[in-house]
Amino acid sequence: MNDERNLLPYWLSAPGTLAMLAFVALPLVLTLGLSLYPFVPGTGVGEGLTATHYLDIARDEYFHTIFARTFGMALLVTAICVLIGVPEAYVLSRLSPRWRAASMVVVLGPLLISVVVRTLGWALLLGNEGVINKALLALGLISEPIKMMFTFTGVVVALVHVLVPFMVLAVWASLQKLDAATEQAAASLGAGPPTVLARIVFPQVIPGVLSGGLIVFALAASAFATPAIIGGRRLKVVPTTIYDEFLGNLNWPLGAALAAVLLVIVLAVSLGANRFVERRWKQVFQ
Amino acid sequence: MAFLELDGLVKRYGDFTAVAECSLSVAQGEFVCLLGPSGCGKTTTLQMVAGFTAPTQGRIVLDGRDITAVKPNQRGLGIVFQSYALFPHMTVANNVAFGLEMKGVPADKRRRQVAETLELVHLAPFAARYPKELSGGQRQRVALARALVIQPPVLLLDEPMGALDAKLREDMQIELRALQRRVGITTIMVTHDQGEAMTLADRVVLMNKGRIEQLGRPFEMYEQPNGRFSSTFLGKANVFEGVCEGGGVRVGELPLPCEVGAAAGSIDYIVRPEKLAFANGSALVRGRVEARVFLGNHWLFQVATPLGTMQLTEANAGLPAVAEGDEVGLTWRAEHVRVVPRGA
Numbered sequence: 209m210n211d212e213r214n215l216l217p218y219w220l221s222a223p224g225t226l227a228m229l230a231f232v233a234l235p236l237v238l239t240l241g242l243s244l245y246p247f248v249p250g251t252g253v254g255e256g257l258t259a260t261h262y263l264d265i266a267r268d269e270y271f272h273t274i275f276a277r278t279f280g281m282a283l284l285v286t287a288i289c290v291l292i293g294v295p296e297a298y299v300l301s302r303l304s305p306r307w308r309a310a311s312m313v314v315v316l317g318p319l320l321i322s323v324v325v326r327t328l329g330w331a332l333l334l335g336n337e338g339v340i341n342k343a344l345l346a347l348g349l350i351s352e353p354i355k356m357m358f359t360f361t362g363v364v365v366a367l368v369h370v371l372v373p374f375m376v377l378a379v380w381a382s383l384q385k386l387d388a389a390t391e392q393a394a395a396s397l398g399a400g401p402p403t404v405l406a407r408i409v410f411p412q413v414i415p416g417v418l419s420g421g422l423i424v425f426a427l428a429a430s431a432f433a434t435p436a437i438i439g440g441r442r443l444k445v446v447p448t449t450i451y452d453e454f455l456g457n458l459n460w461p462l463g464a465a466l467a468a469v470l471l472v473i474v475l476a477v478s479l480g481a482n483r484f485v486e487r488r489w490k491q492v493f494q
Numbered sequence: 495m496a497f498l499e500l501d502g503l504v505k506r507y508g509d510f511t512a513v514a515e516c517s518l519s520v521a522q523g524e525f526v527c528l529l530g531p532s533g534c535g536k537t538t539t540l541q542m543v544a545g546f547t548a549p550t551q552g553r554i555v556l557d558g559r560d561i562t563a564v565k566p567n568q569r570g571l572g573i574v575f576q577s578y579a580l581f582p583h584m585t586v587a588n589n590v591a592f593g594l595e596m597k598g599v600p601a602d603k604r605r606r607q608v609a610e611t612l613e614l615v616h617l618a619p620f621a622a623r624y625p626k627e628l629s630g631g632q633r634q635r636v637a638l639a640r641a642l643v644i645q646p647p648v649l650l651l652d653e654p655m656g657a658l659d660a661k662l663r664e665d666m667q668i669e670l671r672a673l674q675r676r677v678g679i680t681t682i683m684v685t686h687d688q689g690e691a692m693t694l695a696d697r698v699v700l701m702n703k704g705r706i707e708q709l710g711r712p713f714e715m716y717e718q719p720n721g722r723f724s725s726t727f728l729g730k731a732n733v734f735e736g737v738c739e740g741g742g743v744r745v746g747e748l749p750l751p752c753e754v755g756a757a758a759g760s761i762d763y764i765v766r767p768e769k770l771a772f773a774n775g776s777a778l779v780r781g782r783v784e785a786r787v788f789l790g791n792h793w794l795f796q797v798a799t800p801l802g803t804m805q806l807t808e809a810n811a812g813l814p815a816v817a818e819g820d821e822v823g824l825t826w827r828a829e830h831v832r833v834v835p836r837g838a
């Protein structure tokens with residue numbers, strides 16, 4: 209009787225656990241395994257085990273540039289999402305209920321549209337023949353188009369647009385727990401609105417900023433569609449490189465090794481940031 | 495001119511009037527309590543003084559300056575919130591220092607003032623703690639220190655004892671009173687606890703449904719309630735509807751004693767339970783004891799009389815002779831009766 213009851217939770221969670229193992233853990237293990245095989249041009253995956261792909265990644269300038277670009281981009285996108293998302297969530301939480309509902313739809317609506325579609329929209333805006341350049345040219349503000357497609361800036365702009373709703377959602381959840389009286393208290397002590405936001409509100413929503421930041425960082429570092437469309441061939445990031453190795457060069461083991469390194473760095477940065485933030489602001493975590 | 499003047503403050507939310515015509519003059523150094531039942535507009539009034547709620551009508555004048563349109567962060571008032579609203583991410587010392595920092599007080603002076611203020615509220619050993627590492631009473635004192643350290647002209651408190659248990663509440667009341675006297679700060683406190691208002695206030699402002707019902711020193715107000723609401727909200731009272739004609743008062747058919755001078759018409763006849771006594775001989779009314787309750791320092795009797803149920807309290811001097819079910823006579827003296835015109 210007692211045994212049966214103790215087993216029930218396991219039975220109930222078994223389908224989820226199995227699905228997790230089958231669709232997440234297994235492919236990961238397979239990818240990791242794949243990355244250790246040698247690459248034989250022409251045939252593809254060779255025999256025996258080797259660390260040569262990892263050594264290549266560690267030594268080759270080409271990969272260094274790509275990794276630096278990817279994580280620089282992810283960090284920049286995360287920082288901009290914090291700068292935009294926190295005030296945005298704050299403003300949203302202060303709107304009257306009717307306006308809040310409407311604004312929520314505007315903020316979260318983009319999530320209902322495919323990333324590819326949204327990114328193509330940015331391509332239309334950012335191109336040399338795009339809306340922005342045409343408008344600026346027509347206004348006489350510039351004499352020749354500003355290059356925005358296939359640039360770092362272009363990718364960052366598009367990624368921020370794609371990812372900022374995640375930040376808003378996470379910070380929004382934190383703001384719900386905020387005691388509005390602390391803002392009034394700060395105001396009564398002479399703090400103006402910017403000071404209240406920076407010194408009172410922001411520190412208290414750190415947990416939301418952290419979880420939002422982790423989501424945005426991980427998604428930005430592993431984003432494929434946006435860098436592929438806006439960045440193109442010339443502005444490679446790790447995910448697009450992996451794609452090229454797998455489907456262009458048919459070098460599956462190298463692609464798998466790149467994927468493994470990407471995963472490890474994202475995990476390490478996320479865990480490190482998590483630990484650091486939770487220590488630094490431990491008073492606001494519970 | 496009073497130090498703080500609320501001049502005809504009105505607050506409406508759409509059709510609903512939360513505060514109707516609140517006028518009040520507060521002298522420098524005075525401790526005023528806004529007392530009233532839930533929803534009567536106490537917090538709204540306080541928030542208008544603090545600047546967080548804009549009055550629909552009326553003016554607020556502080557020390558001769560009209561501050562009605564001044565932003566809360568420019569008013570410089572000290573506020574203690576019901577939830578204390580301490581900054582959870584800052585230590586006690588930093589919480590208290592925040593206001594000084596906003597004023598641009600240099601760091602070393604700031605540290606000294608913070609230390610002094612923490613000393614004042616007996617929290618010096620807790621300076622490095624975070625709010626959630628403190629007890630309710632300690633948190634409240636941090637909130638008080640944080641408000642006092644900026645040396646505000648007026649201290650506003652919204653139910654500061656609301657979150658404390660009964661014993662601590664009593665201690666804190668006495669401490670707050672002593673502190674307020676020592677600092678000499680003009681204080682407005684909101685409470686719905688009549689005992690608290692009487693303990694602390696120089697003057698009580700009794701509010702009901704957005705209006706000031708009565709205003710006065712606690713003792714005067716207790717002794718001379720101006721109607722049914724005042725008499726029953728501040729302490730207990732026996733209140734009967736009667737009429738006054740030819741200088742005498744009748745409740746139903748029964749003539750009852752009162753001092754001369756009441757105007758003719760319908761009246762409320764008010765007498766406090768502790769002013770009633772059991773009578774052996776000439777009783778004003780007779781009745782049967784329905785209940786006898788021991789309340790520590792006194793006994794409460796409920797007596798069913800032809801006038802209605804009356805309450806009588808008697809100081810506790812051993813087990814009373816009167817028991818439940820006894821037939822008793824009740825008496826009281828004319829000078830202890832309040833006769834107030836009704837519906838005025």
Ligand SMILES: Nc1ncnc2c1ncn2[C@@H]1O[C@H](COP(=O)(O)OP(=O)(O)OP(=O)(O)O)[C@@H](O)[C@H]1O
Nearest residue numbers: 507510512530531532533534535536537538539686
């Ligand atoms: N923002 C608002 N919109 C509409 N009505 C409000 C608003 N704020 C307060 N009220 C109403 O105004 C009235 C007075 O509220 P207030 O908070 O001043 O009461 P209170 O006397 O402080 O009561 P309590 O003792 O319960 O705190 C209440 O009936 C309340 O419902």
Ligand SMILES: [Mg+2]
Nearest residue numbers: 536537538684
């Ligand atoms: Mg209130």
